[in-house]
Amino acid sequence: MxxxxxxxxxxxxxELSYVHSGFRAVAAFLSPLLGVPAESLAAGMMAEEAVQGRGQVFDNVLRQHGRWSKAMVTACLRTYRQHKPTLxxxxxxxxxxxxxxxxxxxxxxxxxxxxxxxxxxxxxxxxxxxxxxxxxxxxxxxxxxxxxxxxxxxxxxxxxxxxxxxxxxxxxxxxxxxxxxxxxxxxxxxxxxxxxxxxxxxxxxxxxxxxxxxxxxxxxxxxx
Ligand SMILES: [Mg+2]
Missing domain, CATH: 3.40.50.1000 (HAD superfamily/HAD-like)
Known part of the structure; x- marks a missing residue:
């Protein structure tokens, strides 16, 4: 057989649909902390990924809003990896x-x-x-x-x-x-x-x- x-x-x-699903989860997590609507955070991450890949996406979104720290990047990564994707x-x-x-x-x-x-x-x-x-x-x-x-x-x-x-x-x-x-x-x-x-x-x-x-x-x- x-x-x-x-x-x-x-x-x-x-695979990009998983990446975008993860970005939306991270955007929902960051939105109240940064005081920015989740949709615009997610859109920014997707736009950056399209140009530069996903390597620095969380670092950059945190830097743009003056909230970069190693612990915050780790929290974003954890949110991304642990989110329940829609695929x-x-x-x-x-x-x-x-x-x-x-x-x-x-x-x-x-x-x-x-x-x-x-x-x-x-x-x-x-x-x-x-x-x-x-x-x-x-x-x-x-x-x-x-x-x-x-x-x-x-x-x-x-x-x-x-x-x-x-x-x-x-x-x-x-x-x-x-x-x-x-x-x-x-x-x-x-x-x-x-x-x-x-x-x-x-x-x-x-x-x-x-x-x-x-x-x-x-x-x-x-x-x-
Ligand atoms: Mg493959």
């Missing part, structure tokens, strides 16, 4: 999960384990996959490209790597560790890595623009 494994962020849902699957991800509902489906995702668990819950995925492997639970050294949890999936399903297809977006780490072991790899071209050019070792065997391109037929043809 073939097994289908998905990455989470930017594969099944847009939706990409429409093609929703269709894909429905199409393969009878298949063994798994998720393999890196990142803060509690944050990733809250995303899985918010997306209603707990009942739609056999298990969501949060690599962080096995130690940082088990993050992709380490193949450890993929081997756990093989053991659990009693299958060889050749029967397992991994679908992900990040060419830097999603495929390079598992390809040499024989896993099938599919790159979904979206998110921050959509236009990233990878060498042969890092590139997936196959690239798609939409999960609608994943069909039973296309997954049973031989590619690696």
């Amino acid at each position: 073939p097994v289908l494994v998905f990455d989470l962020d930017d594969t099944l849902y847009p 939706s699957l990409y429409p093609d991800a929703e269709r894909c999960l429905a199409r393969f509902a009878n298949w063994p489906i798994y998720i393999v995702t890196d990142g803060h384990k509690e944050v990733q668990a809250r995303k899985v819950a918010a997306l209603g995925l707990a009942n739609r996959v056999r298990h969501a492997y949060l690599t962080n639970r096995y130690g940082r050294h088990r993050a992709k490209p380490d193949p450890h949890v993929f081997q756990l999936i093989c053991r659990r399903e009693g299958v060889q790597p050749e029967e397992v297809t991994y679908v992900g977006d990040n060419v830097c780490k999603d495929f390079v560790g598992i390809k040499p072991l024989g896993f099938k790899t599919v790159r979904i071209l979206r998110g921050n890595y959509a236009h990233y050019e990878a060498d042969a070792a890092h590139e997936a065997a196959r690239s798609i623009h939409s999960l609608d391109e994943l069909t039973e037929e296309s997954l049973s043809t031989s590619f690696q």
Whole structure:
């Protein structure tokens, strides 16, 4: 029985929607402290993220209002990480999960384990996959490209790597560790890595623009 494994962020849902959801939670937390409406704080954070990324967003919003301290930045980060996000699957991800509902489906995702668990819950995925492997639970050294949890999936399903297809977006780490072991790899071209050019070792065997391109037929043809 073939097994289908998905990455989470930017594969099944847009990661930026999590970031924005987190900014709204932090804005609600900061609003009474800074005396600024939450909507305008959130809009400012989103605008900054779009230009400079999220690295300094909390530092900068606190600085702009003369309230920077290490403790405040930590409080913002905690609010961000602990907030209960509101998220939706990409429409093609929703269709894909429905199409393969009878298949063994798994998720393999890196990142803060509690944050990733809250995303899985918010997306209603707990009942739609056999298990969501949060690599962080096995130690940082088990993050992709380490193949450890993929081997756990093989053991659990009693299958060889050749029967397992991994679908992900990040060419830097999603495929390079598992390809040499024989896993099938599919790159979904979206998110921050959509236009990233990878060498042969890092590139997936196959690239798609939409999960609608994943069909039973296309997954049973031989590619690696
Ligand atoms: Mg991803």
